Amino acid sequence: MTPFLQEHEMFRRSLRELVGREIAPHALEWEAAGALPRELFRKLGEPGFLGVRLSEAHGGSGLDFWSTAVLVQELVRCGSIGVAVSVLAHAEFATKVIDRAGTDELKELFVGPAAAGERIGALAVTEPDAGSDVGAIRTRAVRDGGDYVVNGTKTFITNGSIADFATTAVRTGGPGHRGISLVVIPTDAPGFRKSQRLRKIGCHASDTAELSFEDCRVPARYLVGPEHGGFKLIMQGFEGERLVLALICCQQMRLMWEEARRYGHERKAFGQPLLGFQVWRHRLADALTSIEAAEALTYRAIDLYVRGEPCNQEISMAKLFAAEASVGVAHGCAQIFGGNRYMEEYAIGRLQRDSLAFSVGAGTSEVMREIIARTSGLEPREGAR
C-alpha cells in the first residue's frame, strides 16, 4: 500500500524530469565547487517545488509532508546527497518555521522570496560550545530601541556561505531553554560575518559554514514567534527536519543498494558473477530488509505527523533507525565493489561518505535514544536516583 496519491505521482514525475535535466548532469561539478549555484534555487522555485509546505498566501502550495517526501526522494535520486541537504535546509529547516510562526511582514520578506528561490535561507542553531544541548546556546541578542544587537558564533551551518538570511537561535533572556528566541537575520546586516566554508568529508554539494555576529543589528520585528519562545519552535521544527533526514537515508540506501546489485551482476570472480555467491545474495537481501524496515518506520512516523497525532517518539525512532541502518547498508553495499569502493570514480564511495552525516545532523542518535527513553517510561522514577 502506498501513501502516495495521483497528485504525488504527478509531482514526482515533473520533479524527476527536472532532476534529470537540470541537476544530475551537474551534480559532480557542484560537489567539486562545494556548494549549489543560486540559479538552481530559482529553477526549483519557478515550478513551485520549494514551496511545498509553505502557505499559499506566500507563494507556497500549503501541502502536507507527503509532498515534501516526494521532493526529498527525487532530489536524492540525482546521486549527490548534498543537493537534497542544501535544498531542504533552505525550503524546510530555515523557512518553514517563519511561515508557521512569523508575522505577515516576515513572511512577505522571507517566505515568498524563499519559495521563489530568490532568497536562500539557513537555520542557525548549533554553536561551537552547544550542539545537542540547544538550551546552552550563548549567542546573545540585546534589545536596543527597535533593534536587537547580536553577538556570538554559529557553526556547522548548512547553506551558511550562500544564504541571504539565517533563521537564528539567540539568547534574549536568562539561562536555559526559556531564554531562547528565534530571529531572522539577513546576511547583509551590519556585523554579520560568514566564515570560509568548512571542509567536510562528505555531502560536498551542500556548503557548511561558520557564522559570526559582532554587534550585528537586526530589527526587533524580525523576531519569529514570541520573545523567549524560540526553544519550542526549534523543537517543533526538529520534527520535520528529522523526517527529512530519515527520508534522505532511506532513499540513499536504495541508491547504494541498486548500485551494488548492478555491480554484483556484472563483476565476475572465480568464473561467476559476484551475485552467484550466496554470501552476496544474502548480504544484499539483508540490506534490502533494513531499507524496507527503515522506510516503513519513517512512513509510519510521517503518517502520524501529517494527521497531527503525537509522534515525537516515532519520529525519533525513524531518524535513529534510518541513520544507523544507512551506515551498515553503506558498508555492505560498498564492500561488493572491492577496490572500486575506494575510488572517486564510483558513486558508492561518495554515497557511503555522505551517509556519515545523518547520525549527527538534526539531533544525534544518542539524543534520539534519549527522546525514545523519555517518552517510554525508561527514566528512573522521581527520587530513585
Add this chain to the structure above:
Amino acid sequence: MKILVTSKRVTDPDMKIKVKADGTGIVTDGMNYKVNPFDEIAIEEALRIKEKGGGAEVVVVGIGGKDAALEIRSGLAMGADRGIHVLCEQAVDSSVVAQILAKVYETEKPDFVIMGKQAVDDDSNQAAQMLAGALGVPQACFASKVELAGDAKSARVTREVDGGLETIEVTFPAVLTADLRLNEPRYASLPGIMKAKKKKIDEIPVASLGVDTNPRVKFVKMTEPPTRKAGVKVADVPTLVQKLKEEAKVI
C-alpha cells in the same frame, strides 16, 4: 479558438526494456510510465499559443485503460483546460487511434489538432497522418516552428525534412505534429498539479463511438535487439588492417 492535443501513456524510454520470453511483448512489471515526450511538446505548443492571447481552449485527449487518466491529468497540470478520456482496455494501432480521434474531433470541432510526431513506445508515426486523411483536412507533420496567422485561420509551419527546413502554410482545420525541436516543454508546476485535480476529464467508453477497434496491423512477435559482441584488442596497425580486410571485409 479551440486546440485539441493528445497525451499518450507510454513506458519510460529511459528505463531498460526487457522482452518477454515468449515474444508477446515487453515485461511491464515495475515499469514506469510517462506522457509521450512528443505529446508533451505538442501540449506545450498549444499552451504557448493560448498564452499569446486570443483565449484558446486547450483540450487533451487520451486513449487507454483507467491508468491512462494520469497522463491526461498531467497535460491538465501543464495548463490544458479540460480532458477527454476514451476508455479502451484493448491494444489499439495507429489506424484505430486515428478513427477514435476523428470521432472526438467531430464532437469537439477544434480549430486544429496538434499531436506528437510519434509515440516513443511503438514509434509508428502514422496516427496523425491517418487522422488528417480520415478527416480530409491538411496535415503539417514534424513541425519545428508554428506561427499562427493574424486571423488564426491558418498557420505557417516549418518542418524538419531531410537535409533542411521546409516552410508550408496550412489552412485550418488541420492536423499538426510536433518534432523534437519545436519547444522545450515546461515542468508541470506544483500549483498547476493541484489545479489539475479540479479540472474535468470526460470519460467516453470506446464502444459508444461506433469505431471498429480491431487493429489493422497484426502483431507477430517481439525480439530483443542482438547483443553487441565483445571487441578484440589488436597488437598493432598491420594486424588491424589485416583484420579489417579479411574478417570485417570493410576495406
